[in-house]
Amino acid sequence: MAPIRKLSLRRLELPLYRPYRLSYRTFETFEPYFVEVEDADGRVGFADAHISPGSSSETRQGGWAFLCERLAESVGREPDEAKTAALARFSESKVATTALVSALEVLEGNRLLEFPHPINMPLLTPINSAQEGEIRTEVEDWIGQGFRTFKVKVGKDVTADLARVAIIQDAVAGRATLRLDANRAYSRDQGTDFARQLNPENIDLFEQPCDSDDWEANRAVADASSVPLMLDEPICSLEDIERAASIPNVRFCKLKLKRFGGLERLEEGLRAVRSAGMEPVLGDGLGSDIHAWLEACVARETIRNAGEFNGFLKSRESLLVEPLRFEAGSIHILAGYRPTVDREALERVTIDSRHFH
Secondary structure (H helix, E strand, C coil): CCCEEEEEEEEECEEEEEEEECCCCEEEEECCEEEEEEECCCCEEEEEECCCECCECCCHHHHHHHHHHHHHHHCCCCHHHHHHHHHCCHHHCHHHHHHHHHHHHHHHCCHHHCCCCCEEEEECEECCCCCHHHHHHHHHHHHHCCCCEEEEECCCCHHHHHHHHHHHHHHHCCCCEEEEECCCCCCHHHHHHHHHHCCCCCEEEEECCCCCCCHHHHHHHHHHCCCCEEECCCCCCHHHHHHHHCCCCEEEEEECHHHCCCHHHHHHHHHHHHHCCCEEEECCCCCCHHHHHHHHHHHCCCCCCCECCCHHHCECCCCECCCCEEECCEEEECCCCCCCECHHHHHHHEEEEEEEC
């Protein structure tokens, strides 16, 4: 392919319809890094990825500096050479590397972005309310919109979490299933206590109870749990997938594009999860519609459950001229769809930028 002649980096600020609460942070906005690449023949590729403070050791400041260095080094290189150079330093800043590599894969017209049939995939949605009356109203609203899988955040207080889960189970009344997610917030004792007392009715899985690096604590919770566990934050490589598969009752592995270094590597990881005897789950709930498009393209032949790439439903701003379509609880993408960036929207949400040529 033609060498790269121009690259742009933007820090975006996407306002949300409502605050998005995790155990470690509440987001009022999403702030992804958007990377755009143009080659000497005028072909363009773009992607973005969101560094979530508190989710890992990767910081927004560090990711920005890393991308500035990698983009400057990529000028004049062929896309494949630029990808190889970025991936050689993947461990230094995984999300930042993924943004650049994915943009280069879009520039190249990666095979995963070509599909002759429409994509229609169910998505899950989070239950945000805390009070019983509000929970019941929210459940009815989501069910009315076609959602059949709910994400329930836990990890703050075992007793309160169990009570809230029970209210949601009662409100759902068998019409949907739940995925419980502690976002690494429980200690070993808290996680095992929660898992032992949990009523498994209509619960698909319990996600990442303890710290990413504390594999033994997560193993202990898996031993105690009446529902299967899913590991999330520690899964960034094929070796991590193999390690997760060695733990009894870990039956799901969640992968995110932003932690795997690109589309090709993500597909390889998802297939490795199934080969290891687990069920793959995919998606970043903090992603833009561009990120959701990329994850959906990889998901179409690799997962068979509700996708978690629902961040675009939380954001007030679309970055695309033809926004992704959501209907009856599912994402719908027409065959042959190739999005175009909405330049006015992009300028509206840009809070910082750098350009390299």
